[in-house]
Structure formats: structure tokens, C-alpha cells
Amino acid sequence: MAVAEGATPAPAAASATPSEVDALVIGSGISGSSLAFTLSQASPATSLLLTEARPVVGGNVISRNERGYTWEEGPNTFQPAPHIIRMAVDLGLRDDIVLADHTLPRFVYWDQRLFALPLSPNDIPTFRLLSLPGAIRAGLGAAGFVMPPPKGREESIKDFITRHLGAEVFQKMIDPFVSGVYAGDPSKLSMSAAFKKIYALQELGMTQGIVEGAIIRIQQKKKEAPPPDPELPTWKGGALGSFRKGLGMLPQAVAERLGDRVKLSWKLVSLGKESDGRYRATYETPEGTKTVIARSVAITAPANATAGILGDLAPGIKAIEEINYPTVWSITLAYPKNEFREPLSGFGNLIPRSMGIRTLGTIWSSCLFPGRAPEGMELLLSYIGGAQDAAIKELTEDEVVATVDADIKKILMKDGSEVKPVVVGARKWDRAIPQYNIGYWDIMGKAEEAVKEHPGIFLGGNYTSGVAFGDCVQWGIDTAPKVAEYVAAQAAV
Ligand SMILES: Cc1cc2nc3c(=O)[nH]c(=O)nc-3n(C[C@H](O)[C@H](O)[C@H](O)COP(=O)(O)OP(=O)(O)OC[C@H]3O[C@@H](n4cnc5c(N)ncnc54)[C@H](O)[C@@H]3O)c2cc1C
Incomplete structure (x- = not known):
């Protein structure tokens, strides 16, 4: 995948790399970042290293701020929950949390009209x-x-x-x-x-x-529910969250906290075992091959990468290669406000597949988070492709942008509008989101069986925890004490 131009690199490694650590975390997406941060807070005695194959942290989370626009090329929002807000506050991001108005409706496009979904039972009679x-x-x-x-x-x-x-x-x-x-x-x-x-x-x-x-x-x-934590900001059910400069502020803040315990452009290529039960991780890095000996290894890479890393040690893990990740494009376009049929006010619009429209849905980003587009413009993030549109792989960027633009014009713009959108961002995710298809439990059963023989290996990432941003954070929070406990038990031995 191309390097995210807009993503800010984490601070460069300053001190010598420890060749031995208690906890090795593979992948600096939301899962790996949440685990590494929680571990560093809750168990400071556990030495740790967070390693990332790409030159930037964040994984799928790519937030950009350019030309007066703030936009996301991966996930766009999270559902606020105490564990995410707590982590953000602990990372010093309290003043950067932005919460969208919880009363903004979600729309469904059906038979050339937009229908607002009920926000509460009171809306049902008029639905x-x-x-x-x-x-x-x-x-x-x-x-x-x-x-x-x-x-x-x-x-x-x-x-x-x-x-x-x-x-x-x-x-x-x-x-x-x-x-x-x-x-x-x-x-x-x-x-x-x-x-x-x-x-x-x-x-x-x-x-x-x-x-x-x-x-x-x-x-x-x-x-x-525990009593509300007075230290945390409050929010209403149905609200959606992000950060002032986008979701990427969270993994970036983790990287800043961890400093030289984060290694970028370190691609784990294989994992072996030492005679004392510790793991030997071999990396390709810009400085050549590096080896780290670790008591525990938490792998949060996508399923195919994890199968490659662990395949020799635990051949049964290859079952997870069956998990499908379809191709999705995220397309961010901006249009002058006066070109819209109605002034925009809402979360966005979803489109049933039977409507014959190729775009999956459009988030009205500048309505959710005011200030994300220059005055007089609306910023729209659309997703297109997915498991029911394998042919999307064959389209060029220009073709995808033209398709999304035509779909937006049909749904939201004044009849006959020929306005040219500002193409703010376009990103192809060759392997976007793991599909929890029928058979998922069998696949995961085989994966668990395969790693059971290798205590100290923890499988994580969005194909194990659930795909939502909050699920990945929760996995990190839940796994940190397990890693600390394992490391402590091994150290005692
Ligand atoms: C287009 C899109 C839109 C989405 N929208 C939303 C949304 O609005 N809300 C929401 O809640 N969720 C959304 N999601 C889902 C959510 O973004 C993801 O589930 C979540 O970000 C995954 O985080 P992760 O850390 O598990 O995995 P990833 O982000 O995939 O991170 C894995 C990391 O591992 C690294 N890695 C891989 N191989 C190696 C190796 N060999 N050595 C070292 N590092 C390696 C990768 O480079 C990557 O940084 C969206 C996802 C996509 C793709």
C-alpha cells in the first residue's frame, strides 16, 4: 500500500534497539497502538517494542489536513464509549475530542428520495x-x-x-x-x-x-454501568466521535508517548522459537535485518500477513488466509453548498444495493464536524466497492471518482447540476475490511488451535476483535493484562 502522504511519521528511533524485550507488538494500527499504550501505562516494568512495517503509524487510520480540508481516507468516526474516551484523555487528547451532534439523522436513499431513519421511538409514527x-x-x-x-x-x-x-x-x-x-x-x-x-x-x-x-x-x-467518570467529557447516545485533526491523532499520540519504543519500517518476516521458549522475531528494516528476542508477541497484522509470519511455526494458522478482504475505494469530494437540492443536515446517506447505485454510502463529513471544509463548501466521503462489487478492482481512479460524482449528483444535487467537484482525496484499499462470513468460527477455531501450542503469542487485529474502531481499542485494553501476566509468570520461572 502506498505511504500516506498526509500522515505524520512517528518520532524517529533515538536510542539503540534492545535485542531482548518482554513484549513485542506487531502493527501500529488501532489494535497494536491501544495494546502498547495500555501495557506501557499499566505495566511499566514490562519492556516493550511496537513495530510497524510502514513508515507511519496508524494502520488503516489515515487522517489528512490540507488546502483547508480535514478528511479521512480509512475509518471516518468512532462510536464514543468510555474506554475510547478514557484512552484519549490519558493520551492528553481531551481538548482534541470532537463529537458530532447526536440528533443528526441518517438517511436511506430509496426510490429517488431520502428517508431519515428514526432516532427514537417517537419518530416511528412519521417514518x-x-x-x-x-x-x-x-x-x-x-x-x-x-x-x-x-x-x-x-x-x-x-x-x-x-x-x-x-x-x-x-x-x-x-x-x-x-x-x-x-x-x-x-x-x-x-x-x-x-x-x-x-x-x-x-x-x-x-x-x-x-x-x-x-x-x-x-x-x-x-x-x-459504573457511575460516570467525572474526569471524562460526556456525550449523548447516537453521537459520533473523532479528533480535531482526525482519528490519526490517537495512534500518533501513542507513538509520541512510546518514543523510541516504536520502530517504523520494520517488517516482521518470520517468527521462530528459542530453546528457552522465547520467540525470535526477524525483521527487514532500512538498516538491514534485525532480530529481537521476545517473551511474548502480539500480532495485529491483517490475516494474510499474520499467516505469513506464523506459517512456519504454527502451520494451522494458514486457515485465516480464507478470510476475505474485499476492495473498497474511499473518495472524498467537495461541492459548493449552493449546488445542493436542500441544505445538508445529517450524518449521511446509505444506499440499498437494490437501488442500482454503485456507491455504497456517503458521509456528510462537513455536517458531522463543522470546520472540515472551507467556507461555502460541503465535504463528502463516499465508499464504493466491497464484497458485492468485485469488478471495482478493474476501475481507474478517474473512473471511480466519476462514478461517485454521478451518484452524488443523482441523490443530493440540484437537477441538471454540472458542477465539477474538488477531488480532495481518493484511496484504493485493495484489502479493506475482513468479512466475518459463514464459516468464520471454524476458521478462528483452527487458528486458536494452531497458536495454543505457542504460549505467549497473542492474535489480535480487526479480524479477531470485531472491525469497529472501538472493538480494536477494547482488544488492546483487554489483552494488555494478559500479556503482562504471561510475562511476569515467565520471568518468575
Ligand atoms: C475504508 C475503511 C473504512 C472504515 N470505516 C470505519 C469507521 O468509520 N468506523 C469504524 O469504527 N471502523 C471503520 N473501519 C474499520 C477500522 O478502521 C479497522 O477495523 C481498524 O482500523 C483496524 O485496526 P487494526 O489495528 O486491527 O488493523 P490495521 O489498521 O490493519 O493495522 C495493522 C498494522 O499492521 C501492520 N503490519 C502488517 N504486516 C506487518 C508486518 N509483517 N510487520 C509489522 N507490521 C505489519 C500494517 O502495516 C498495519 O499498520 C474502516 C476500515 C476501512 C478500511
Whole structure:
């Protein structure tokens, strides 16, 4: 992948590289950065090294600030949660947290119109996206009239939602949402793997309905929730978060804290084992081959890279090569405000695949976070491609930009608008987001089996933890004490 021109490199390594460490973390994306930072805070005695193949930190997170625009080329926002906000505050980013207005609606484009999705139950009576039969079917499902789950077969998202809320809810609301999160194919994605928490709701109530489950879960969470931390800024449910200069501020702040414990352009090429049970990591670096001996190794590289690194030591790991990562483009375009049919006010618009529009969805970035575009302009981030559009690989950048521009004009601009957009950013993600397809649990079972024989190896990254930014942070927070405990036990031996 090309180097992110706009990403700021982490500080250069200053002191001599330790050839022996307690904890080696591979990959400086959100997963690796969160783990390394948590470990450095909670267990300062554990010596650690965070190594990254690219010359910049952040992995998928690429935030850019140029020509009066602030934009993202990978993930665009996170869902605020105490663990993310706590980490940001601990990193000194309190004043850099930006939270979008939680009342901004999400729109679905259907039959040449935009429909705002309900923000609360009060909006349901005026919600017109569903037909009357579709709404009745969804209501019956919500009331708990749901067929039992199929026995002995993993359910896809499409099957699960259709069983619970009917085909129309799936087609008009869930299909575009799945495109927005996974750029995936809902008839292939496994419900129990891709949306674990929603899947589990059916177990909570008497009716096996997910709406009853959701109500019970909300009550449980209220009881379980610790008192709010007075040190943390507050936010409203439904808000979305970022940082003043974009999401990249978080891994950048981690790199600044860790200083010379971060090694950039260090590509781990193989992992072997010493006779004392420690691991021997061999790197390609600009200064030639380097070797580090480590008690523990946490690997947060994508699945195919991890399979390459661990393949010799634990051949069973190769099962994870089956996890599909489809190609997605992120295209950021800016248009004069006066070219829009209506003034923009919202989170953005999602597009059901059945509408025949190639763009998956568009985030209205300058509405979410004012100040991200020059006066008089709106900044829009669109994603296009994904698991249902393999042919996107063959298109040139100009062709992709032209397609997205035409789709935006159809959905948002005044009729006949011929305005040329400012092309602010265009990035092709050859392997964007891991697909938690049916069969995922079998693959991960094989991976776990393969590494079980090698204590001290921790598998992480978005194909293990969940793909959301917050899931990757949570994995880092949860894994740090496990690494520290393992290292301490080994040191005692
Ligand atoms: C286009 C796009 C849009 C997204 N939008 C959102 C969103 O809006 N909200 C959201 O919550 N999530 C979103 N996501 C998902 C989220 O961004 C990712 O799941 C998350 O950033 C993954 O972080 P990670 O650290 O697990 O992996 P990565 O970011 O992939 O980091 C892995 C790191 O490992 C490094 N590495 C690989 N091989 C080696 C090696 N051999 N040696 C050393 N280092 C190596 C890589 O260079 C990389 O830096 C989006 C993802 C994409 C691609």
C-alpha cells in the first residue's frame, strides 16, 4: 500500500534497539497502538517494542489536513464509549475530542428520495420508508412473533433479519447498513460473528425477539454501568466521535508517548522459537535485518500477513488466509453548498444495493464536524466497492471518482447540476475490511488451535476483535493484562 502522504511519521528511533524485550507488538494500527499504550501505562516494568512495517503509524487510520480540508481516507468516526474516551484523555487528547451532534439523522436513499431513519421511538409514527405490510411484519417480529432459529446451520445476516423483522426491513434498512459497516454481502456474513451483540439479544427475552432482547439489555446495562467518570467529557447516545485533526491523532499520540519504543519500517518476516521458549522475531528494516528476542508477541497484522509470519511455526494458522478482504475505494469530494437540492443536515446517506447505485454510502463529513471544509463548501466521503462489487478492482481512479460524482449528483444535487467537484482525496484499499462470513468460527477455531501450542503469542487485529474502531481499542485494553501476566509468570520461572 502506498505511504500516506498526509500522515505524520512517528518520532524517529533515538536510542539503540534492545535485542531482548518482554513484549513485542506487531502493527501500529488501532489494535497494536491501544495494546502498547495500555501495557506501557499499566505495566511499566514490562519492556516493550511496537513495530510497524510502514513508515507511519496508524494502520488503516489515515487522517489528512490540507488546502483547508480535514478528511479521512480509512475509518471516518468512532462510536464514543468510555474506554475510547478514557484512552484519549490519558493520551492528553481531551481538548482534541470532537463529537458530532447526536440528533443528526441518517438517511436511506430509496426510490429517488431520502428517508431519515428514526432516532427514537417517537419518530416511528412519521417514518414512511416501510410499506404498510412491511411495517406490520416488522411490528409482529418486534412483538416477538418470530420463527425459531434453524437447527445446525449458521444464519446469515439476511436470513436472521428476515426471520425477525421481515424482508422489507432487511432490504431497505439492514442491507445498506451492512454495506456501511462491512462493505459486505449480508447473504454471506454470519450474524453470530459479524453482529455478535445483536445476535445474542434473541436469547434474553421470553419471545426470542430481538426488540424485547434489546429492551432487556438496555435495562441490564443501566444496572451494570459504573457511575460516570467525572474526569471524562460526556456525550449523548447516537453521537459520533473523532479528533480535531482526525482519528490519526490517537495512534500518533501513542507513538509520541512510546518514543523510541516504536520502530517504523520494520517488517516482521518470520517468527521462530528459542530453546528457552522465547520467540525470535526477524525483521527487514532500512538498516538491514534485525532480530529481537521476545517473551511474548502480539500480532495485529491483517490475516494474510499474520499467516505469513506464523506459517512456519504454527502451520494451522494458514486457515485465516480464507478470510476475505474485499476492495473498497474511499473518495472524498467537495461541492459548493449552493449546488445542493436542500441544505445538508445529517450524518449521511446509505444506499440499498437494490437501488442500482454503485456507491455504497456517503458521509456528510462537513455536517458531522463543522470546520472540515472551507467556507461555502460541503465535504463528502463516499465508499464504493466491497464484497458485492468485485469488478471495482478493474476501475481507474478517474473512473471511480466519476462514478461517485454521478451518484452524488443523482441523490443530493440540484437537477441538471454540472458542477465539477474538488477531488480532495481518493484511496484504493485493495484489502479493506475482513468479512466475518459463514464459516468464520471454524476458521478462528483452527487458528486458536494452531497458536495454543505457542504460549505467549497473542492474535489480535480487526479480524479477531470485531472491525469497529472501538472493538480494536477494547482488544488492546483487554489483552494488555494478559500479556503482562504471561510475562511476569515467565520471568518468575
Ligand atoms: C475504508 C475503511 C473504512 C472504515 N470505516 C470505519 C469507521 O468509520 N468506523 C469504524 O469504527 N471502523 C471503520 N473501519 C474499520 C477500522 O478502521 C479497522 O477495523 C481498524 O482500523 C483496524 O485496526 P487494526 O489495528 O486491527 O488493523 P490495521 O489498521 O490493519 O493495522 C495493522 C498494522 O499492521 C501492520 N503490519 C502488517 N504486516 C506487518 C508486518 N509483517 N510487520 C509489522 N507490521 C505489519 C500494517 O502495516 C498495519 O499498520 C474502516 C476500515 C476501512 C478500511
